[in-house]
Amino acid sequence: MSLLPLFEWLGRSLLGAFMQRSSYAFAAAEMLHLLGLAGLGGGVLMINLRVLGLGLTVEPAARLAKELLPYLAGCLATMAATGLMLVAAEPEKCYYNAAFRVKMALLVCAVVFSALAQRRWLERKAVAVISLLLWVGVGLAGRAIGVI
Amino acid sequence: MLPFCQWLYGSGLGTAIRESIWIFPIIETVHVLGIALLAGTVSLLDLRLLGFILKGQPVAQVARQVLPLTWAGFAVMAVSGFLLFSAEAADSYGNTPFRIKLVLMGLAGLNALVFHRNPVTRLRARVAGGCSITLWAGVICAGRAIAYFSKQP
Numbered sequence: 001m002s003l004l005p006l007f008e009w010l011g012r013s014l015l016g017a018f019m020q021r022s023s024y025a026f027a028a029a030e031m032l033h034l035l036g037l038a039g040l041g042g043g044v045l046m047i048n049l050r051v052l053g054l055g056l057t058v059e060p061a062a063r064l065a066k067e068l069l070p071y072l073a074g075c076l077a078t079m080a081a082t083g084l085m086l087v088a089a090e091p092e093k094c095y096y097n098a099a100f101r102v103k104m105a106l107l108v109c110a111v112v113f114s115a116l117a118q119r120r121w122l123e124r125k126a127v128a129v130i131s132l133l134l135w136v137g138v139g140l141a142g143r144a145i146g147v148i
Numbered sequence: 149m150l151p152f153c154q155w156l157y158g159s160g161l162g163t164a165i166r167e168s169i170w171i172f173p174i175i176e177t178v179h180v181l182g183i184a185l186l187a188g189t190v191s192l193l194d195l196r197l198l199g200f201i202l203k204g205q206p207v208a209q210v211a212r213q214v215l216p217l218t219w220a221g222f223a224v225m226a227v228s229g230f231l232l233f234s235a236e237a238a239d240s241y242g243n244t245p246f247r248i249k250l251v252l253m254g255l256a257g258l259n260a261l262v263f264h265r266n267p268v269t270r271l272r273a274r275v276a277g278g279c280s281i282t283l284w285a286g287v288i289c290a291g292r293a294i295a296y297f298s299k300q301p
């Protein structure tokens with residue numbers, strides 16, 4: 001099953017029409033997306049570096065993760081909302097963009113992996129390294145959408 | 149400063165980065181992901197100053213743990229930022245968002261300096277944290293806007 005109709009529908013929706021017509025909405029959404037990156041990336045980094053023995057080492061990793069969770073969830077929601085706006089602005093370009101596909105696949109892996117790690121294996125160093133690699137991969141692929 | 153910008157733009161370093169297809173986007177990617185290390189760590193300290201997170205630990209303790217990573221982030225951003233600047237220095241000089249970004253960074257530094265030089269009170273911590281997180285958000289937005297106002301294709 002192709003997801004192309006979904007992308008086409010998003011482009012024709014109210015949000016798509018707004019994003020394509022406004023001269024400032026795309027730039028504003030991009031800026032908010034970057035602010036979300038600062039918050040989410042910073043938080044993910046600090047939790048995983050904590051497991052590796054760097055940064056916020058006073059609190060146990062599990063407690064640090066629990067404490068930062070609402071903040072990380074807020075940043076992820078901001079990135080998802082602004083990301084949807086950016087896709088709505090140019091849905092077909094995103095659909096056929098290889099970097100976009102890689103990013104979405106890595107994003108699903110990173111979120112699922114983090115959620116599982118949070119439950120059980122958070123304190124293991126290998127888990128922290130894999131988590132960091134997945135999130136950096138999401139960032140790299142995301143940056144590549146505009147380059148390729 | 150314009151002659152310096154023009155010299156840097158025309159230098160071997162600036163020219164090499166500008167004329168390579170891959171070097172500029174690679175440095176740019178480092179600069180964008182570096183946001184997480186610099187602004188991400190600063191914002192955690194700011195949220196502690198504002199009293200939103202890590203309330204079980206004193207501010208000084210959080211700062212001592214976070215700031216080495218923040219400085220590492222600053223080094224990554226300064227080096228990658230300087231390399232990007234060298235490729236477009238002649239254009240950056242007159243670029244309004246670039247100028248705004250530099251001013252906001254200066255203010256963020258000044259804010260941190262004033263906070264460190266004075267005795268900590270709850271009000272001072274909140275004001276410093278609020279100013280810092282706002283200024284760094286402004287730095288990121290102004291940084292993104294540089295390309296929108298660039299005269300280069």
